[in-house]
Amino acid sequence: MTTTTTAEWLSLTVLALMRATGERQRDLATALGLAQPTLSQRISGDRPWTLADLDGLSAHYGVPVPDLVAGVDAAVRRLPAARRTTTVGGTQTTITPTPGAAR
Secondary structure: OOOOOHHHHHHHHHHHHHHHHOOOHHHHHHHHOOOHHHHHHHHHOOOOOOHHHHHHHHHHHOOOHHHHHOOHHHHHHHOOHHHOOOOOOOOOOOOOOOOOOOO
């Protein structure tokens, strides 16, 4: 049986929050005062998360620290509505059919 560490749960939570807000690693790294490669290494588990990172994530997303470490569901539920993107994971495109086009 595989046990997920707190750091791995935090990485999954950060990825979910980035997706829910439409942010890229570069955006979040800037907000946390990190270089993008450093954030990438933290997310991948190559570098450890710090308590300062937790405080920064909490302030940036408006999610209390306990909810960040409680997992994806808890953190995304606590994400303020104003921080959420209108289309999770991308943009919506309306395709208008061309009259007479083959079906």
